[in-house]
Amino acid sequence: xxxxxxxxxxxGQGILFAGKLLAYAGxxxxxxxxxxxxxxxxxxxxxxxxxxxxxxxxxxxxxxxKPDVLLALNGPSLEKFEDAVVKGGTIIYDSSLIAxxxxxxxxxICGIDATETAIRMDAKTLxxxxxxxxxxxxxxxxxxxxxxxxxxxxMPPSKAALYDLNCKVLDAGYEL
Amino acid sequence: MAEKMLMKGNEAMAEAAMRAGxxxxxxxxxxxxxxxxxxxxxxxxxxGGLFMQAESEVxxxxxxxxxxxxxxxxxxxxxxxxISLKSEGISYIAGSDLPCVIVNIVRGGPGxxxxxxxxxxxxxATKGGGHGDYHLVVLAPASVQEMVSxxxxxxxxxxxxxxxxxxxxxGMLGQMMEPVEFENLPKRExxxxxxxxxxxxxxxxxNIVNSLYIEPDALxxxxxxxxxxxxxxxxxxxxxxxxxxxxxxxxxxAYGVMxxxxxxxxxxMEEKGIKVGVVRPITLWPFPTEEIAKxxxxxxxxxxxxxxxxxxxxxxxxxxxxxKPVYFYGRNGGVVPSPDEICAExxxxxxxxx
Numbered sequence: 001x002x003x004x005x006x007x008x009x010x011x012g013q014g015i016l017f018a019g020k021l022l023a024y025a026g027x028x029x030x031x032x033x034x035x036x037x038x039x040x041x042x043x044x045x046x047x048x049x050x051x052x053x054x055x056x057x058x059x060x061x062x063x064x065x066k067p068d069v070l071l072a073l074n075g076p077s078l079e080k081f082e083d084a085v086v087k088g089g090t091i092i093y094d095s096s097l098i099a100x101x102x103x104x105x106x107x108x109i110c111g112i113d114a115t116e117t118a119i120r121m122d123a124k125t126l127x128x129x130x131x132x133x134x135x136x137x138x139x140x141x142x143x144x145x146x147x148x149x150x151x152x153x154x155m156p157p158s159k160a161a162l163y164d165l166n167c168k169v170l171d172a173g174y175e176l
Numbered sequence: 177m178a179e180k181m182l183m184k185g186n187e188a189m190a191e192a193a194m195r196a197g198x199x200x201x202x203x204x205x206x207x208x209x210x211x212x213x214x215x216x217x218x219x220x221x222x223x224g225g226l227f228m229q230a231e232s233e234v235x236x237x238x239x240x241x242x243x244x245x246x247x248x249x250x251x252x253x254x255x256x257x258x259i260s261l262k263s264e265g266i267s268y269i270a271g272s273d274l275p276c277v278i279v280n281i282v283r284g285g286p287g288x289x290x291x292x293x294x295x296x297x298x299x300x301a302t303k304g305g306g307h308g309d310y311h312l313v314v315l316a317p318a319s320v321q322e323m324v325s326x327x328x329x330x331x332x333x334x335x336x337x338x339x340x341x342x343x344x345x346x347g348m349l350g351q352m353m354e355p356v357e358f359e360n361l362p363k364r365e366x367x368x369x370x371x372x373x374x375x376x377x378x379x380x381x382x383n384i385v386n387s388l389y390i391e392p393d394a395l396x397x398x399x400x401x402x403x404x405x406x407x408x409x410x411x412x413x414x415x416x417x418x419x420x421x422x423x424x425x426x427x428x429x430a431y432g433v434m435x436x437x438x439x440x441x442x443x444x445m446e447e448k449g450i451k452v453g454v455v456r457p458i459t460l461w462p463f464p465t466e467e468i469a470k471x472x473x474x475x476x477x478x479x480x481x482x483x484x485x486x487x488x489x490x491x492x493x494x495x496x497x498x499x500k501p502v503y504f505y506g507r508n509g510g511v512v513p514s515p516d517e518i519c520a521e522x523x524x525x526x527x528x529x530x
Contacts, residue, residue: 024182027355035353060439
């Protein structure tokens with residue numbers, strides 16, 4: 001099986017890190033993975049995206065034409081990629097920041113209050129983790145525990161104190 | 177099994193170089209290869225090596241020239257405009273028969289161009305760049321793991337033939353992350369550097385590093401000796417991956433990340449009942465001419481797919497040598513040909529055959 005995921009949002013929302021976490025979790029669970037960022041004159045407030053492929057077989061092109069999953073944390077990102085999502089795919093978007101997604105009966109569309117949820121938990125920079133929690137629930141790429149294990153290994157020692165909070169936020173996203 | 181790490185191509189390449197014994201790195205920052213220098217700056221001091229950010233690309237390549245002359249394993253990296261600046265120095269290094277490793281993480285050109293991935297430096301890398309009759313061995317990895325193994329091998333190839341080796345990636349390969357491991361990197365026996373200018377200590381005749389030969393006969397002799405080594409490289413060092421090419425309707429010739437897109441196209445076309453093969457040159461110089469000629473015996477047509485306006489396609493045509501039609505498809509300026517675009521191109525070719 002191959003799952004192609006595009007994560008997109010504003011620079012500074014932790015899009016690239018969230019993608020790296022998915023790829024890392026895939027690697028730890030014996031999958032082939034690739035993580036391809038958009039790069040350029042990106043900055044906080046600009047747009048950023050990354051393409052993550054998780055597969056049981058060798059990954060040919062790391063570029064995603066038609067994602068199975070789109071995680072969108074701002075309006076421009078949703079507009080840019082929503083039409084590309086495959087039939088039967090999933091879109092999860094942050095309804096705190098995006099009014100609505102285009103209706104599409106062929107796609108599982110979930111608007112969740114990611115940013116609001118993160119703020120309520122006193123973790124305003126962790127909307128990315130709320131979205132990832134929901135992504136795990138909707139897609140079954142991994143279990144939430146596999147993702148938490150990966151997070152533990154990926155977080156630098158200087159941020160280890162934030163591990164528990166990240167996990168709580170992941171759980172909150174999973175429950176939404 | 178060795179533990180895998182998730183790393184960016186640029187960083188993995190820097191790590192591989194250090195593990196291959198590179199102790200000196202001279203560079204100047206430029207997107208999209210800056211992570212190579214950043215990684216070297218962080219790690220080199222820890223292994224007793226030296227990272228130096230030179231005042232310019234021209235300075236950096238001449239520092240490489242000096243270090244290589246003294247027999248050190250030395251590396252520099254840059255992206256397209258920076259490689260143009262380094263080209264004079266590269267010609268001098270080649271003319272002085274010195275080994276070194278040069279990385280080009282190619283971006284769109286010409287001029288300052290852009291910072292997105294491209295393959296438009298193929299001519300520069302394989303046909304010269306600098307002046308004079310010289311060649312670089314040009315290695316074109318297609319994955320982060322291959323960036324690691326080819327980087328390690330690059331130093332041994334350079335030392336074996338006393339010539340500069342270029343690793344040519346693109347912005348996408350440099351920036352993307354994939355799992356890598358650093359165990360069992362390729363390693364060869366390499367000749368001792370008896371020619372290095374390490375000081376005679378009054379015990380031997382002095383070694384001289386030089387590319388200036390005023391007497392035409394002397395210069396021709398030096399150049400012809402080098403030519404003999406180039407012939408050996410052509411005989412021994414060609415690397416190519418061929419997939420599904422026998423009797424294929426269309427064989428895509430593509431290198432680096434384009435070859436991976438080509439493999440996606442191969443799978444997509446299989447569903448439509450069209451047999452697509454892929455030939456992926458791993459060495460761009462020496463070019464896998466014989467392999468492509470062999471494939472041309474049974475394949476019906478060739479399509480060179482590049483992130484350029486059509487550069488490698490010339491070498492593909494020379495290799496196919498009129499036996500079969502050779503087509504080209506490319507995007508440039510930082511645009512990557514999509515699988516859909518390439519599929520459409522193949523359908524056109526196959527449609528024309530019927």
